[in-house]
Amino acid sequence: SYVLTQPPSVSVAPGKTAMITxxxxxxxxxxxxxxxxxxxxxxxxxxxxxxxRPSGIPERFxxxxxxxxxTLTISRVEAGDEADYYCQVWDTSTHRGVFGGGTKLTVx
Amino acid sequence: QLQLQESGPxxxxxxxxxxxxxxxxxxxxxxxxxxxxxxxxxxxxxLEWIGxxxxxxxxxxxxxxxxxxxxxVDTSKNxxxxxxxxxxxxxxxxxxxxxxxxxxxxxxxxxxxxxxLVTVSS
Numbered sequence: 001s002y003v004l005t006q007p008p009s010v011s012v013a014p015g016k017t018a019m020i021t022x023x024x025x026x027x028x029x030x031x032x033x034x035x036x037x038x039x040x041x042x043x044x045x046x047x048x049x050x051x052x053r054p055s056g057i058p059e060r061f062x063x064x065x066x067x068x069x070x071t072l073t074i075s076r077v078e079a080g081d082e083a084d085y086y087c088q089v090w091d092t093s094t095h096r097g098v099f100g101g102g103t104k105l106t107v108x
Numbered sequence: 109q110l111q112l113q114e115s116g117p118x119x120x121x122x123x124x125x126x127x128x129x130x131x132x133x134x135x136x137x138x139x140x141x142x143x144x145x146x147x148x149x150x151x152x153x154x155l156e157w158i159g160x161x162x163x164x165x166x167x168x169x170x171x172x173x174x175x176x177x178x179x180x181v182d183t184s185k186n187x188x189x190x191x192x193x194x195x196x197x198x199x200x201x202x203x204x205x206x207x208x209x210x211x212x213x214x215x216x217x218x219x220x221x222x223x224x225l226v227t228v229s230s
Contacts, residue, residue, distance in 0.1 A: 001171070033216035035155075042204055042220040043155065049211075054218070086155055090214030095168040097145065097157030097208075097217075 002091045004100035011106045012077050020103045022070040022087030030089040032070040034063060037084045037102075046085075047072060074105070082107045110135040112205050112221035120199075120228050126192040130205030130221060137186045138163040143208040144188045145217060146179060148201040156201075160208050161188055195228045202226075 005023040012018040022032060032050050035043035045054055047063035050070065060075045074081055087100040116128035130144070137144060145160035159169040161179045169177050173192070181188040192199060202225050206217035 031211060031213040031215075035217075042223050043217075044220070045216055045218040048209075048216045048218075049213075088155075088216060090211070090216075092214055094171075096170060097147070097160065099147075099155040099157060102154040 006100040006103045018074040020072040028066045035086045114224040129189045150201045
């Protein structure tokens with residue numbers, strides 16, 4: 001089965017840049033999507049198709065995907081960005097949804 | 109604006125069947141562009157995809173749950189439902205329903221329902 005690996009936690013100071021990685025075998029050949037989940041709330045997509053932002057998501061959120069690693073980048077981090085972030089792909093060979101284990105972003 | 113709302117019992121006894129329904133409002137479930145999915149999240153843990161269904165009834169299930177899961181759709185009510193049989197404490201989780209955007213390279217889930225906590229306990 002396809003596995004996505006994320007670091008359990010990332011810490012960043014306000015105003016700095018946070019990078020959250022999502023590793024998977026040849027993940028660059030898949031579309032990767034990213035979700036933000038704040039405590040007690042449902043996940044919200046912040047990046048889809050590797051690097052597209054839904055309307056209402058700040059330009060500070062960006063994504064990239066190549067080789068075996070996809071990356072969510074949050075520039076000029078704010079306190080309100082503190083949340084859990086999950087990457088997700090659809091394994092087209094087995095028709096399965098796959099989520100990474102999640103990364104807790106802490107704003108120092 | 110499309111909205112999804114989960115409903116069902118918040119407490120299920122071990123060995124019994126968990127049943128949840130997701131009601132879709134603000135749009136039709138009978139769309140060729142979307143599947144409809146269930147995702148769960150045990151307390152303090154990550155997200156787990158359970159399965160997805162097309163309005164025609166075509167389904168995909170997580171292999172780890174496939175023997176216990178049934179997802180079905182009622183287009184007349186704009187609803188889809190989840191049944192998970194023979195539950196144990198490890199099935200305790202917040203259960204979310206979500207719309208899945210079909211894409212050749214793999215789609216994403218948006219929007220999500222608010223989620224409903226189901227506790228398995230006697």
